[in-house]
Each structure stands twice: as structure tokens, then as C-alpha cells.
Amino acid sequence: MTLAMERKNDSEFILKSLLAGGVAGMCSKTTVAPLDRLKILLQAHQPRYKSMRVPQGLAAIVKDESILALYKGNGAQMVRIFPYAATQFTSFEIYKKYLLRLGLPRHTDKFIAGAGAGVTAVALTYPLDTIRARLAFQVVGDTRYTGIANAAVTIFKTEGGVRALYRGFVPTLMGMVPYAGLSFYCFEMLKYMFMKYIPQYACGKLDRNSGGLVLSIPAKLLCGGFAGAVAQSVSYPLDVTRRRMQLALMNPLTEKFGMGMVQTLTLIYKEDGVVKGLYRGMSINYLRAIPMVAVSFSTYELMKQTLNLDTGMKI
Template identity: 40%
Template structure:
């Protein structure tokens, strides 16, 4: 009987031992998990030379080169989409502006620009308002893609605002170099777009291919780069001022609000301000390049704009500063901020979305 009475004590001892064993196992499991986490963390921080023979999990095997390639691809896609959307929205206003820029016999006014839009619609139909937009798309898609991507790369090369520094001069230089890079690689398409914008399909060029064919045969291949230097001189203040203004406003916004990713409306406002500043800084040279690009198809101008200097002198003597160098600027103050605002905000939005999508795909792997 005494032995039977001792059985509960044995059970209690076993139970206690089991409880201790369970607690010990739990502690060991937690310690093992922590050790594994530490080991995994230390593994991801190893240098390339130390990882020889170590098998990494596919989700963490993203090389710096692959990251750079992904960033370039994302920038190209985002820039192309941003440029295409922005230019399509303001295409009718752009065509109107170009037609007034190349003529010295018709003064610019909002009433005259509305009359031009009405006459174009009545005589050629609504699609005529977007005439030349195919050439614009053929140019703006690679142009915007190259420009935004080049800007990212020039910022990295020049160490713009690196480690929280405020390098305003480098910020402007990065934008200017991005504009020169993209303009140099796509200039013949810009000339073709201008030619199509100032002619109709009956007396001018019916297709983009015909523009290049006629210019090559009738005027020579060098004509495809007529006005190039005026364009480069103009893109330096335009792209530099645009990117500088937009990046500066984003920086100031971050310092005040503490958010480095402004919402779409704020980005649109910053882009609009950047567009207005950039257009104003470079507008006289924009007039010069349009006159030089279209002088063979512009009956009012003829062949009277052979060089940048002669074009500047002629415009100043015959039309003055306000009605010559800044002719149609008020139209640019409407379309420029709209286009640049849409372009910058769309670029940031699509880039953020594609970056997040790329990160999710890496995690899923």
C-alpha cells in the first residue's frame, strides 16, 4: 500500500521532468532559431571573396550589376511612358506654337492661336491637330527614355547631393548633360517632327518616312542636323533649369514635410514650375532652331536662316525682342508646365511602381 501511495509522487516527478524538458527544448529551439538568423544575417554581409563555396538562397542572390541593369531598364521604361503621355496631351498646342514661331509676318496672340486651331479642325479634321505626333512619338519615346536614364547616371557620376550634401551646381550640370545626351541621339527625329508640324499632308509630307527620304534626296543628309547647335545651346539652360528646379523643390519639400516622395498633385505642381522656368530660360534659342529646321518648307522665311548668329541678328532687327525672341512664349507657359508636370510626375509614379514590382518578384523567387 505504501508503494502504491508513492506512485503519484513518481508521476509528479515525471510530469515535472517533462515540463522542464519541454521548457528546455523551447529555449533551445529559440536559441537555434536566433543563431540561424544571425548566421543568415552574417552570410548576407559577407564579401564576394568570402562567399566562395557558400550556397545562397535565390531570393538574396541579386548582384550589384543586376541591380544597376534593373535600374536602367526601369528608368528607360518610365521615361518613355512619361514623355509619350506628356507630348500627346499637349500636341495641338505644340503644333500651334511651332507655326507661329517660324513666321515673322503673323503676330502671336491667343485669339490668333485659337483661330489657327479652328481653321485646322475645319479644313483637315480633328486628327490634324495631332499631325506630326507620330514623329513626336518616334522621337519623344527614345528621347525621354534616354534623358531620364542619362539624368540618373549623370547624378551618380557627378555625386549629386551625395550623403545629404547640397550640390546645386552639380544638380544643374546633371540636368544639362542629360538634355545634351538625349538631344544628340534623337535630333533628326526632332527636325522631322517640326517639318510635319508646319506642313499639311497634301502639300508637305504624308509620312515620317517621306520626311527623311525627301530631305536626304533633295537637301542632303547634313540637313538632318540643321539647327543642331542651336538646339544644344538651348537644351543646356532648358534641361538644366528644369531638372534643377524640380529636384530642388523636392529637396525643399522633404526638409519641410519630411517626406521624400510627394504625392501626384505636388509632383505635378513642382513639374509645372520646372517647365515654366526651363521654357523661359531657353526660349530664344528655341525660336532660332525652329526657323533653321523649317526654312526650306517655310514660305514666309525662305532660305534666310543659315547660321545661329545670322538668325539671331535677323530676328532682332525685323521683329525685336518681345515679338521675335519671345514670340509664342505665353503659349509655352501653358503647354510647357502641363507637359513637364505630367512628364516628371508620371516618371516618378511609374518608376516607383516598377521598382516595387521588381522587389516583389525577387522576394517571390
């Protein structure tokens, strides 16, 4: 194969991977957008919702605002999630390809590639996550931003420039390593085990092009859901810390959470402890994270098959 042909194939692979990853991210986040918004309100102790359970909180949002309010901030989320997920999945494929040559222990390359992919994606799209969180935190009667552009300009001008858009970035990076690493590791490991040991239950028909095994949709969802549960359990306290830092300046009473990561993490623990502080909102997080990661991985796998990126696995 000529060098020109290799470059063309590589470019086509990257473009298709970006598309598959972006679509997967948009589908997964839209699926759980109402739970995502309520999680933000609970994590940051929004006064109106801090004592409510999940059903009460969702009902209150609809009653106080409208059913569309369940998706408040989802526009910013879509603007962020397409490049984020596209970058994450594509980076994972690239890192995995190069790490495979190092001869690492089985599946270790998946964890490293996943962690690296998560760090790469979050570094490129973090300001949009801050903006989305600010928009989702707003409630009726306390509207500070009119949209994505207004929020970006306001935060930039009044809170310290680019640095303000990256508030909470350090705990995000620290949380992303175990979260993304474990997500990809668990999914890939379960996928391999299902195909190796129970293909008669977990696999659909053989891929028509290669004869390789392909996971059925229920098996994809199960692998993705389990991967999401494990990853979130480990990284959640850092996610809470990130949110408290991002939203600190939305309320004078919470400005003390706008300090560094260690100080914020310590303050959350001192004031609210582990269950009501560092793991606050964890129940709703499981409700959203498990289907979100399940849909994300499943959609990505389906998109790969549709775009002829995945020829099936031969065990």
C-alpha cells in the same frame, strides 16, 4: 555583393529607367500635342495662322482640316520622344549618381546632370525632331511629305544629306543646357524643399518599402510645372531660332533663316524684335510647357515608384 550581381542590378535599373522615362515622355507630349503643333505654326510664321491667338488657331486647324489634325506630326513625335525621354531621364540618373561623389554644392549636381542628360538625348534623336517639325508645319493644300520615312528620305536627298536633318542643332544644344539643367534642378530642389519643410501638405503616405517620403501627385505636378516655366523662360529664344532654321526651306520667303545660328538669331531680332520675334509664341508655350513638364516629371516619378526604382526620400 558579387560583380555579376552588381552588373545585373545596374542593367535592371537602366532598363527600368528607360521604360519609365519613355512612358513619361509619351504621356507628356501627347497631353499637349495640339498646342505643340500650333506653337510650331506660330513660331515659323505660317501665313494662315501667324495673326491668330491660341483659341482662334486651334479652332482654325479643326475647321480647315479635322480634329485629328491637332495631332499632326504626333506620330513622329512619339517615335522621337520615347527614346529621347528614356535617354534623358536615364542619363540624368546615371550622371547624378557619379556627380554625387564629387562633393559639389547642394543641388549643383542636379543642374549639371540635367544639362548633360538633355544634351545626350537631343544629340541622339535630333533628326526625328526635324522631321516632326516639318510634318506639323504642313497644312491642307501645301503637303510636301507623306509621312515620317518620306520626310526623312526627301530631306536627306534634296537638302544636303545628314547635315540637313541636323539643321538648327547648335542652337538646340545651347538652349538645352539651361532648359534641361534648370528643369531638373528646379524640380529636384522644390521636391526637396516640399519634403523637408511642408511634408504634411506635400507628401502622400510613406513608401511601404523604405519608410521614405513620397510627394503627392498634386505636389509632383506643381514642382514640375514651376520647373518647366522657369526653364522655358530662359531658353525660349534659342527654341525659336531652332524652329526657324529647321523650317527655313519649307517656304522660299524663309530660306534666309537657313543660315547659321548667330545669323538667324540676329535676323529674327532685326525683323521682329524681342516680343514678336525671339519670344513669339511664348504665351502658347507657357500653356503647353507648364503642363507638359508637370506631366513628364509626375509620370516619371510614378513609374519609378511602380517599378520599385524610387524608395522614397528620407529627410
